Each structure stands twice: as C-alpha cells, then as structure tokens.
Amino acid sequence: MYEKEVEANLRRLVQNGEKLGVAVSGGADSVALATVCVAYGRKTGNEVVFLHFEHGIRGEESLRDMEFVKKLAGRLGVKCIVERGDAAAEAEKEKESLEAAARRLRYDFFVKAAEENGIDKVAVAHHREDLAETLLLNLIRGGGIDGMTAMKETREPFFIRPMLRCTREQVTDFLERHRIPFVYDSSNDDVNYARNRVRKELVPLMAEMNPDIVSALMRAYDILLAEGSALQGLADERYQACAREKEGWVDISLDLFDGEPLAIKRRIVRRAIDRVGCITDVELKNVDDIIGLAERRRTGKWMEKNDFRAVVSYDILKICSKSFIIDKYGVFFGKTLEEAARISDAPLPGCFPEESSATQYISKSAAEGAVVRRRRDGDVIRPFGMEGTKKLGDWFTDKKVPMQKRDAAPIVEQNGRIIWVVGYGLSEYARAGEEGAVKVEFGYENGEERDV
Template sequence: MKDLVAIVRNQHLFAPGETVVVAVSGGADSVALLDILTRLEDEGLHLVVAHLNHCLRGAESDADEKFVSDLATRHHLPFLAIRVDVASFAAAEGFSLEDAGRQARYAFFHEVAKRRGATSIAVAHHLDDQAETVLIRLLRGAGGTGLSAMSASGDSLIKRPLLQVSRAELELYLNSRELTWRTDSTNSDTTILRNSIRHELIPTLRKYNPRISERLAATAEILAADEELLEHLTCSAFERLASQDDDAVVFGVAALLREHRGLRLRLYRHGLHELRGDLMRIALTHLEAIDHLASTGRPNASLKLPGSLRVERCYDRLSFTCAAPPTVQRWEQLVPGEGCYRLENGMMLTVGLVQRPDDLATGSRNIVYLSADNTPFPWLVRPFAPGDRFTPLGMKGSQKVKELFINQKLPLHERSRVPLVFSEGEIIWVAGMRVGEKGRVTSATGAVLRVEILEITP
C-alpha cells in the first residue's frame, strides 16, 4: 500500500506552522485527507475543520454534519459549519444543483479562511476526480486551459494534496486505519453528469484501457505544464501590447493583428479577466467575435458580452470596458488615534497600541504591526486614486500603487475598494496588501501599533 502521508508531505504544499482550513464532507476522501494532515507532525499545521450542510437530503445531511463535528472533536480541532438551502439558491440563480453547491462551499471555505487567518484551504479531490473532470470538460467543449483540469496548488488558497491518489487507494488507507466515513446516497444518481461518467462512461473506457483514470490524469498534468508556459507568454505579450486604466483595457489593433490568432484569443481572455476577475459565461464564440471585430474593415463597431462587458473598436483602438461600471465613491476619513473606525466603504479599521511581538508575522494580510514613532497621528484613510505612489516595505524608491494591484492580479473593479492609510502624507499601508517602508517595525522601535482591516456586512 502506498504511503499517503509521504505522498502529501513530499509535495511541500504547506508551510510549517501554517493555518489550513480542511474541507470535510464526511465522505471517504475528505475523512482520509483530514487524517493524513493530522499526521504531518513535523509541519505543525494548525487545522480548522469546515463543513457545509447542503440541506438536500434532510436527516441524512444533518447526520453528515454531526459525523464531521464528532470527527473534529476526536482530533481536538476547531469546527465550523453552515447550513445553506442549495436547492433554493440554485433555483434563484439558475444554476444546477452541482454548480450551486460548489459556489456555496467555496464561498464558505474562503470566509472561514479569512476569519481564521488561514493561508490554505485543503480539499480532497483525488486522481479519479481529476479523470472525471477532464471528461466532463471534454464533453462540454474545452481547450487546453479547461482540459488541464485541477492543479495541486490552485488559485485563491486552494490546495489539492490527493491528486496523485486514487479513490481505491484512499479506501485502502481508511480500512488500514480502521476509519469510518459517510456515503452520500446521491452519488449513485446517474442523472447527475459526474455520477454518470463515474458509473457508466469510465467503466466502459476501462475495457479499452484498464488504467484510463491514470492516463486521463497524466494528460491533464501534461496540459497543465503547457498551459503554464502559454500563460507566461500571454502575460508577456499583454504587458507589451495592452494598456490599462481604472476601467478599461486597450489594445492597438495594428500591433495586435501581427500576432498569431491563438495568442490573440488568449489576450482577449486575459483582458476580460483583468476587467471582471473571472471568465464565467465567456465562450469561444465570444473570443472569435472579438477577433472578427479587430480584423474587420469597419473602423467603429462594438460588442456586448455576458457580465456587462463591452468591446469597442474605434479606429486603431480595441477597448474592453464594463458596460455599466460601478460608480467609484470618493471619500476621506481622519483617524485621530487608537480606536475602531467604520469606513465609508463599509469596512472597519481598528488601531491599538501593543507590546512589540517577537514575531511580526500575523498569518493574515488584514493585520499588520506599524511603528507608532514613525507613523504619527492623525492618519488619513481614503480609496486609491490614479498616480498614488508609495515605498513598499523592504524596498528603496517608490512604486505606483497601480503596479502593486497589477502584480497582485487584483481586478480593476475591486481596486477602489482597497483603503490606503496615510501618515504625514505618506502611505503606510495599502490595506490587506502591503505595508509601506515608513511603518517598518525594527528592534529599536518603541511603541508598536496593531492595525486590522475588517469586512463588515450590512
């Protein structure tokens, strides 16, 4: 039997002492994942168990929640759960039950990570899930980006330590450890596409290749490596060919048309992602329509795309914008000293004097320590404005705040939400992102301020 603990450890997905949210449904995969992570003793991980009750199976769903709660208790781990009426959510938003459940789960896991200062979210996707995902995307129509499927270290904190492990190997592990798990009765419902692929299509494909799941997962890994290279080339071309401001991405048509069609389509995807932060409902037909707009002889024409996106050709300029961009509110707020301050963007800023900690790393981007001597009150807090510059901690010379946003891949529509904190006219913190050099705490620093920014919902 494979040493699954060694397989997870050797991927080096987690930093020593890291806080990790573990998504546990109660099924075999997630129970095995939690058990493996608790055995990474050298890493000293701080685990938080999170469970979303989908409210789809009545008493069975409630029993799953109770099972996971008891599991967390046995491991002496914190447990957080939430109940979501996924059926109502799906009906209201026009999603399938599977898509609605996925969106609800990941929104909850990210919220738990934010509250607990976690820097990773561990989910239990394994090799067979990877194979099924490749087939689903192939059937729905996907290019290299989609067929590369899932990665062990994904975007937005997600980690998938079990992608090298099959479902059968996980069950062997659980049996060897005498661990029990819950079985979701809906997993046998073949009217659900993923279940149909698992129970009907893959067994048929095994007649042609008994190791079809391993081969599909290996194909996804090869495509992911290719995708990484192509994305690097796309980013380099985007920097060379595109210009950005607060609410638009602009290409020069003549230079754009000198590039290969495949790169142009990737550039359009990249530009749309920069504007909106995702590519939901953007299909190949939309990218081809943009390319036709760029190459047509008409000097002025436009397209409307899903998600309030608009692409406009005006002579030699191809502009990507939001058709109805949100109104950016300009506000300023004085912070005279310690206390809690409700900001006009709905966030809360808390400031308090503390003893200088031995370790300045807080584990959360929303909490920082600043030198009180070098950052005298009153402070000014306001949103980002074009032209803002600061000196990031550990650097010499100034940098545009806009460049920080671009490097952090912060979508354009989110940038006005980031508060900037000023002392004596100089940025001391781009809240939630980067401390300014002016606020540096050193061994010679006297008074220290602990500063936190919190999202507040109405």
C-alpha cells in the same frame, strides 16, 4: 504509501505557521485527507480546522454527515466550522444545476470561513480519478486546454489539493489499514448527476478498451498541462507587446494584435478581461465575439458581455468593466455631460429606471454645465431622498460596490455637487422640480454590438 505522499505534498504547499483548513464532507476521501492533515499539524505545529457545508439536499442523511464530521473533529481535537444552506433553492433562483449551485455555495463558505477565521490554506480531497473525470467532463462540454486541465494542485485564492496524484485505491487502503470510519453519500449513486454518470458509466466503458484508462487520461492531462503552460507563456509575451494597461481598462494595439494566431488572440483577450476583473463566466463565444469585433475595425462599434465591454477606437481595442461608459472614441472622463451623453427634454416617466441603468431622468438645472469625472478623495454625496450628505466611500459600501470598481464609476458633477454616480444611483440634487426634467442616456443594449 498514501500518508507519506500527502505529507510530502503538505510540506511543499503549507508554510510553517500557516493555519490549514480542511474541507471535510465525511466521505472516504475527505476523512482520509483530514486524518493525515491533523497528524501533519501535530508534527509541524500548524493549526488545523475542519470546514463542513451542509447543502440541505439529502435530508436526514445530510444531517448525519454533519454530525459525523463534528464528532470526528472532537475526537481528533480540532475546531470544526459548519454552515448550512439550501442548494436546491439556490439552483432554482440562479437557474443553474443543483451540482453547480451546491459547489458555488460550498466554495463561498470556504472562502468566508477562511477570511473570518484567519485560515491561510484550504485543502480539498480530490484524487487522481477525480482529475480524470473532470478532464472528461470538460472535454464533453467542448472545453479547451485550460478547461481540461482546470483541476490543479493549487487554485486561487488559497485552495490546495495535496492528494491530487493519489489513487482512490490508495485512499481505501489507508482507511482500511487504520480502521478509520467514514460515511457514504448516497447521491454518489445517482447517475442524473453528470460526474456520477461519467464515473459509473463512461469510465467503465472506456476501460473495456483500455483497462488502465485513468493512467492514460493522466498522461493526456500532463501533456495538455505542459503545452498549455508553454502557450500561455507565449501569449503573455505577446500581451506585453500589444497591450497597455490603464486605470481600469486595457488598450490593445490592433496593428500588433491582428498578426497573432487565433489561439494567442484568445489568450490575450482573456487576460485583458481578467485584468479588468471580469473573467468570471466568460465563455469562448464571448472571446471570439471580441476578436471578430477587432477584426472588423469599425470605430464606434462596441459590445457588452457579462460584466465587461469592448470597443473599437480606430487602431485600438479597449476592454473595460461595465462601470465605464463608452462613446465612439472609447472610455471617457473629463467631458461635459452634453458631450458624453444624449440629453433630451422628457416628461417624468410613471416608472423610473433602476439605479443601475445608464439612462436616468434629472432636473434641467442639474444638467446645465455638468461634467463627467472620476471619484476624488473627499467626495461626498447627498443620497436620493435624504437631507444630509455622506462620504462617497461610505455610500459605495452601503451599496456593496467592490473596491476595484469604484475608481471606474463615472460621476456626473455640477459645481462641486455630485448629481449622479452612473450605474449606481442618483443624488438628491438630481431631483426634478418645477423647472422640469431631462432624460440623460449613456445607453447601451446588453449583449449587442452597436454604434453609439
């Protein structure tokens, strides 16, 4: 039975005393999961909280769903946390599909709600047919093993899928047996959405060739999952052999890396990118570009993709975040500004570079004798345009710089005064006066392989 299977999974996935959030849209799947989770919580003492995100897509119908979930929570005696957004505006702003924007906003809300309310796990209502559809979608997009097995029972940071092996038929049967009401999302009928088209057109077409197509796709999923796990285990061993993790970057020995099969190379590179905190939105092309860079072994050649950089330094491939500045020998600190960057006399421009630019104009006097270093305990900065100083950590916080990137930020210092935090902003001490300015370039061109 559906409820017994879900409860058994909850016992494995949720620890005693953990607070459980349940993503509830109001549809059949999420209402079934929410009902079982509440019953489970009453037996075990785990507190259950409903989470609902209203995307602003379907007008009155969307508001109806929100009110339905609130009333369901009230009827079951649990707290309901609701947030509203505008997925259409977000999709236009970020140049992404409406589906992608809605999903991103929804999961951002789940994470925020969990952090603000002490929720330890968030359960989402994906079932076997959802898994089969996801496999097909990623296959159509040209995904590999990891893409086709992306939907798993657990997902970082705290998401769980207690009904992933249950069928849609089991869900429907559970709701009918217990006469549990739910709402229907009319957008599920719109085949302009890729997932709906797969569900309503592709899967039925495949079922004409194999009536048990979902079971067949599940078998394929399980095979891919096992083989992907084995391949990743081998890649992890080879990563340990050829990679050395430093403070904010990874060095990969090209002598050892070169002999690996392409599949292992790709996983080594992806793990290195992940270790510097930049794996989001990394595509196969990005990974293969880095492998190509490594194979050419031209010292001083480097490239930048998304939020990370890769550079060849003799027999080493270095991978680091954008916060690092790279010269032809790799990532540097402890050099003079003159050694680390290109400095030239230049009149002040009519339009100054953005704070995030690796090229800035600073006073000549500030550049003299300046060095490049990491941040230190007790660092203070005099923000540009301000009279007083501020702790560098507070300044980073004001600029919303993630903690993991702060130690990687190159700091230009002169005689104990911070002149420039490269990639984040100048200090008041960089302001050019009568003595004139110099142009300082750590320059790079986004997305291009180049010499420095």
